[in-house]
Amino acid sequence: MSYVSWLAATVTALNRLHLLVATLFILFIVLILLALKPPKYVVSEQFPLINKSFAWEPRLFARLRWAVFCREILQAAYDKAGGKPYRLERGDADYVVLPASTIPELNRLPPDILNTRKHHSFSLLGHLTGMDVILKTSYHVKTLLGRISPAINEATPLMAERMTARLNHLFPQEIGVWASIDPVDALPILVWLLPAKWRLLKGWRTWDRIVIPEVRRRLQEKDFDPSKRGDLISWMLHDAKTPIERDEHVLCHLCAAVIAGATYSTANLASEALVELVANPDILDEVRSEIKQKHAEIGGQWDLAALDSLYKLESALKETSRLSPGAALVYQRVVQRDVQLSCGVQLKRGQFIAVTSQEGIMAYTANKDVLGHIPDTYDGMRFYNEDLERHKATPFSGINGPLLTWGSGRWACPGRIVANMMIKVLMVELLDKYEFEFVKGKKPGVIRIHEFLMLNPMANIRVRRREKPLCGIVIAPTR
Numbered sequence: 001m002s003y004v005s006w007l008a009a010t011v012t013a014l015n016r017l018h019l020l021v022a023t024l025f026i027l028f029i030v031l032i033l034l035a036l037k038p039p040k041y042v043v044s045e046q047f048p049l050i051n052k053s054f055a056w057e058p059r060l061f062a063r064l065r066w067a068v069f070c071r072e073i074l075q076a077a078y079d080k081a082g083g084k085p086y087r088l089e090r091g092d093a094d095y096v097v098l099p100a101s102t103i104p105e106l107n108r109l110p111p112d113i114l115n116t117r118k119h120h121s122f123s124l125l126g127h128l129t130g131m132d133v134i135l136k137t138s139y140h141v142k143t144l145l146g147r148i149s150p151a152i153n154e155a156t157p158l159m160a161e162r163m164t165a166r167l168n169h170l171f172p173q174e175i176g177v178w179a180s181i182d183p184v185d186a187l188p189i190l191v192w193l194l195p196a197k198w199r200l201l202k203g204w205r206t207w208d209r210i211v212i213p214e215v216r217r218r219l220q221e222k223d224f225d226p227s228k229r230g231d232l233i234s235w236m237l238h239d240a241k242t243p244i245e246r247d248e249h250v251l252c253h254l255c256a257a258v259i260a261g262a263t264y265s266t267a268n269l270a271s272e273a274l275v276e277l278v279a280n281p282d283i284l285d286e287v288r289s290e291i292k293q294k295h296a297e298i299g300g301q302w303d304l305a306a307l308d309s310l311y312k313l314e315s316a317l318k319e320t321s322r323l324s325p326g327a328a329l330v331y332q333r334v335v336q337r338d339v340q341l342s343c344g345v346q347l348k349r350g351q352f353i354a355v356t357s358q359e360g361i362m363a364y365t366a367n368k369d370v371l372g373h374i375p376d377t378y379d380g381m382r383f384y385n386e387d388l389e390r391h392k393a394t395p396f397s398g399i400n401g402p403l404l405t406w407g408s409g410r411w412a413c414p415g416r417i418v419a420n421m422m423i424k425v426l427m428v429e430l431l432d433k434y435e436f437e438f439v440k441g442k443k444p445g446v447i448r449i450h451e452f453l454m455l456n457p458m459a460n461i462r463v464r465r466r467e468k469p470l471c472g473i474v475i476a477p478t479r
Ligand code: HEM
Pocket: 116, 117, 120, 134, 140, 141, 144, 257, 258, 261, 262, 263, 265, 266, 269, 326, 330, 331, 332, 404, 405, 406, 407, 408, 409, 411, 412, 413, 414, 415, 416, 418, 419
């Protein structure tokens, strides 16, 4: 190599080195600025800090770690804090994670101290997604609790009929022929992973186009009777007292907020419960025999009371929820006023609090093994066999049991009565009329993204219509 070309190569290499150093320096400054940016929430200095490697670490790193290693972070936190409160850096916010034993006391606090909707709006990126409508009113929650849930007995046959029609459409109807299906639709996760604002706005416009004409149609109906329709919009229109409760856009967006909370979680829990039953044929047999026995006992007249007395099915549902709760963090609230708990913990206005769903299970002491560990293997009959009376006294749809499936207290899931009914109708229908098997014998796994757990939406299972249904269950309105 000539001296000139050697010099040119050296200069190019030095330029590249300068460029690299400059880029790293800029990146470093950006990270420092990100680290210094004051958070929007109040930091809680009094507790041990989890998921922060060093004081100046940018929150972005904590967020990335949380997205992938949430389970490991929470396990390490539990081991480190030994059941005491700790501060969790989640990346988007800093949470005081409280032991589940504080829930009864938190539930007794006056309603203006803890706010759940401010938290939901924050975590659902309300300002971007339009979900901040829930900050304006809780009318949807009031209607679910005050109108829809109390009427669930009458609504069950109607809703069951709709669900059966949908299953008949989605599932193979040719006797004995196997087909592959997605137990959970793949779409929710794609939408969730790509929350581009323009896409959401387009979604909202489409939604408005569908729902607003429905609202107007109902308003023009003569002798409009919501109890005949029984849906959320009809009841909200009927009971509306304030301008905000009458606003068609608000009603429309509230319905969307309910659907966002309702659809995926219900489909996911039913699919996970089904997958566990297929993976455990002995439990599946027990649940099927119970359904058969009940069918004979009630002379085929299925209603919600009959569904709710399938205690083996209840046990399997609780066990699925115990092992795969929809989210690793529950009971998420914003603190609105300073408050001191009896254990000495000081909660400050503006802080976020949460409880881990795993922690909730700890309260179920009978479930611990001799070393005090919670069993992490599936036993669908665990709740049924361990303490049947207690199992019956704490139904799956309730909020007084050991599990935090629906959260807890006055802000617990207002759709739990509806969800319980839908899941049971689905399970009974599916087990009565169809058979299932895994593709190549491989059980679909559960995936975790941030604190959310879900059945792998890419995984399929095989299904075929039974030659003869187990009992020939029909849950439909009598006409
Ligand atoms: C298996 C299915 C479901 C699960 C596991 C579930 C779970 C939950 C949980 C854990 C919460 C938060 C509670 C808390 O913070 O204490 C919640 C809130 C909520 N859920 Fe559900 N849910 C399900 C189905 C439904 C259904 C079917 C509906 C509607 C029909 C619904 C409507 C809502 C609404 C509106 C909220 C927010 C309540 C508020 O803002 O106060 N959910 N759900």
